[in-house]
Amino acid sequence: MNDLYIDENLIEIDLNLNNKEEIIKKLSNILETAGLVKETYQSAVLKREKEFPTALETESIGFAIPHTDPQYVNKAAVAVARLKNTVNFISMENYEKNIAVKLVFLLAITDPSKQVKVLQKLIKLMQNKEIVNTILRADNQKKLSEILKNNF
Amino acid sequence: MNKKKVLVACGSGIATSTIIMDKLEEGLAERGIEVEFEQCKISEAKNYIEDLSIDIIILNGPVNSEYSIPAFSGVSFLTGIGEEELFDKIVAELE
Numbered sequence: 001m002n003d004l005y006i007d008e009n010l011i012e013i014d015l016n017l018n019n020k021e022e023i024i025k026k027l028s029n030i031l032e033t034a035g036l037v038k039e040t041y042q043s044a045v046l047k048r049e050k051e052f053p054t055a056l057e058t059e060s061i062g063f064a065i066p067h068t069d070p071q072y073v074n075k076a077a078v079a080v081a082r083l084k085n086t087v088n089f090i091s092m093e094n095y096e097k098n099i100a101v102k103l104v105f106l107l108a109i110t111d112p113s114k115q116v117k118v119l120q121k122l123i124k125l126m127q128n129k130e131i132v133n134t135i136l137r138a139d140n141q142k143k144l145s146e147i148l149k150n151n152f
Numbered sequence: 153m154n155k156k157k158v159l160v161a162c163g164s165g166i167a168t169s170t171i172i173m174d175k176l177e178e179g180l181a182e183r184g185i186e187v188e189f190e191q192c193k194i195s196e197a198k199n200y201i202e203d204l205s206i207d208i209i210i211l212n213g214p215v216n217s218e219y220s221i222p223a224f225s226g227v228s229f230l231t232g233i234g235e236e237e238l239f240d241k242i243v244a245e246l247e
Contacts, residue, residue, distance in 0.1 A: 052163030052194075052213065058231045069164070092168070093227035095214050112166045120171050127232045
């Protein structure tokens with residue numbers, strides 16, 4: 001998955017924010033500053049998250065994968081937040097249900113067929129307890145980005 | 153016998169529905185069941201069901217009573233939780 005840009009500068013460790021909109025804004029600002037997404041990306045993601053929420057829960061962890069359409073994206077990338085405290089995101093499956101989310105992967109995808117592969121990898125990763133634990137224990141951005149690079 | 157038609161739907165009609173469809177295809181093949189797949193956005197599902205005479209729908213999204221055919225959430229195929237049970241339910245509906 002060499003064409004998905006993963007970088008320590010796109011990672012927040014123990015981000016101390018308490019609602020999902022702020023988290024999405026924080027991460028999309030990072031992508032925008034890096035020139036990876038267009039100005040319109042942030043509002044598009046926020047809108048889509050409201051319409052089609054993205055939280056999932058595996059046996060290992062609660063996580064969310066906010067994303068939007070390729071037209072808002074310059075270069076395929078993922079910004080990641082490991083949250084200090086879990087924050088409620090709405091479940092992909094049941095819009096009445098909150099999931100306590102610890103990891104947020106904000107996806108910027110340019111090609112829908114690649115998006116599928118990225119999602120598939122990410123979901124597999126989140127089902128793997130060992131890898132999830134290494135992500136939760138990584139002490140800094142660099143380590144976390146290495147774990148992701150090695151597994152994508 | 154005609155193959156049954158399975159509609160898989162998600163928000164974009166592209167991403168998670170493809171993952172669900174891949175899993176389903178593989179799992180049903182293992183169980184010796186052949187079906188025909190259609191894929192669409194959740195917002196288009198009702199029209200697809202009518203126009204293409206779909207037999208069952210698997211959604212990545214809330215399953216409510218607005219569908220005229222058996223409907224299941226496919227989220228187990230994304231999380232790995234309850235995957236076998238979901239296959240059993242879908243197979244029971246297809247047989």
